[in-house]
Amino acid sequence: MTEATIEMERFHLVYDGPALQEHQMDVRALAPALLSVGNLVEQANEIFNGDRAKVSVNVNASFKTGCFGIDLDTAQSLLSRTMDLVSSNPVTSVATLCTLLGLSARDGVKGVIAVVRWIRGRAITRIEPIENGIVKLYINDESLEVEERVLQLVQDYKIRKSLEGMIEEPLSHEGIESVSVMPRKGATPVVHIEGDEAAYFHAPAPEDEVLDSQEYETNLQVTNVAFQESNKWRFTEGGGGNTFYAEVRDIPFLERVQLNQENFAKDDIIRARVRREQKMTVNGLKAEYVILDVLEHRSASPKVQLGMRFPDNDV
Template identity: 65%
Template sequence: MVDEMGQHFRFHLVYDGPALEEHRMDVRALAPALLAMGDLVERANLILNGEQVKVSVDVHASFKSGSFGIDMDLAQSLWQKVLDLAGSHPAATMATICGLLGLSAKDAVVGVIQVIRWLRGRGVTRIEPLENGLVRLFVDNDYLDTEERVVKLVQDYKLRKALEGVIADPLEREGITSVSTVEDKKVAVHIERQESGYFRAPAPQDEALSEDTYTASLQVLNLAFQDGNKWRFTEGGGSTFHAVVLDEAFLKRVQLNQEQFSKDDIIRATVRRIQKVTKDGLRADYEVLQVLEHRSATPKVQLKMSFGPEA
């Protein structure tokens, strides 16, 4: 059900199977699924509308023979209408978001759920842009047309993890065999247990952002004598990082005891830093390319030396 302004959208989320014949669902399955649904809608809204339009997800439990159903009431803030009236880019309504996610059957949108079901765990080999915001996804010679916005949602790791919590996690519990969404008493989407694996979020790929090389003085906190192990350094200020030492000549001198380290010794080195976006956020990897100087951390005492009377 959609209101006139498009800011509210209601549908029925139904879990079915032998375990639910008495209209009961284990709270250990239900609570994470409901939280995941909230995360799913909030993440999609953030991707499509940014920070300015907020959403809320309310739950009303209801019952149907042989299943456990939950009425999901999704709402957006009135700030959406302010943005629209101000002439900025129109915000995606709640109905639009649910359509793009594939939770709604209205407007015949090929949404996230439909794309994932079509992929069946296969990787996209090519994306071809079409007109009017549409794209064509290829898996070898097989293809599917959808919206560019849907592809953006499908590629988002946090959204995929939330969808996993709504679909895959409950379906892999004993006694739950299907999950559906029902809109205006019509089934919009129906997923069986044997499809649950398709909705597991794939491992995200790290995305390289930048790479820079610089010279720095590093204090050695921990040494690693096995090949490939990382040393631990600090540049001061309390922050530490691990780095692979790639200077083979320096490592050989260390192995032959030609370079001997005491606690907190300092090296001056050429360092390469690679910044990446990962599933956990921004990460920096470090490599020590060349050790230019090695010195003791013990400070020197300034000697006042006199070599005779001044002229």
């Protein structure tokens, strides 16, 4: 079995401000910030490497004096280096991950932190592919060239949420005025963020991605009726089948319900035209249902066979 290969990358994280003059930082600000740094690097590794490599971020020894600085060691374990060397999709090293994120500076790469800072919470109006994995971002007349890999990280909600926890949330605490990242204590900062820039790192609300949309006719059993506007009805397909909530958009049908022209008893059945959408959300895969048209409404009470026989009519 191939031995694991360990690669390391270190950076120095510094928070500064009047509240930190005694080289102390409130654990309620520090702990979430450190967890966010760990989540940031782990998510970037997951995006580019999947389960081919694992990363961990550890506090190195004791906290350093001066403002409030922390040495962080980022370790990446690659279980099969031999396979990676011949792969057409090699593992992205931890050094490259830190560069793409903006935690280290190499070869003039604009990392995620720099790009988010440039965006300043504004909407990107156009993305133009250039060449060699570079794209140009436009916000009206302004533009910025970045690597496609950096853009991929900028668009990831978990990355943006981790940046929020590392930068915006600590700077929201009274007396913490800036955060800097540098390769080692005393070095020139790779990035320095002042408190008035903190809001730029607030994670935008994630967009749901529609994966599939289908319309079909089916019979549904009504288990709960909502009479208030925008409330969703509850349906089941019966016999241990799927149970779901759905918005009813058949306006004439809803008007008849409001006028008591449609009366429902428990477990009544409707035949309806349904739209079902599968979406990828921040919480995973989700299905949403809409009742587009109610085609038939019938009582759930089964009818008995009367066994009636009619005499033949003689001609």
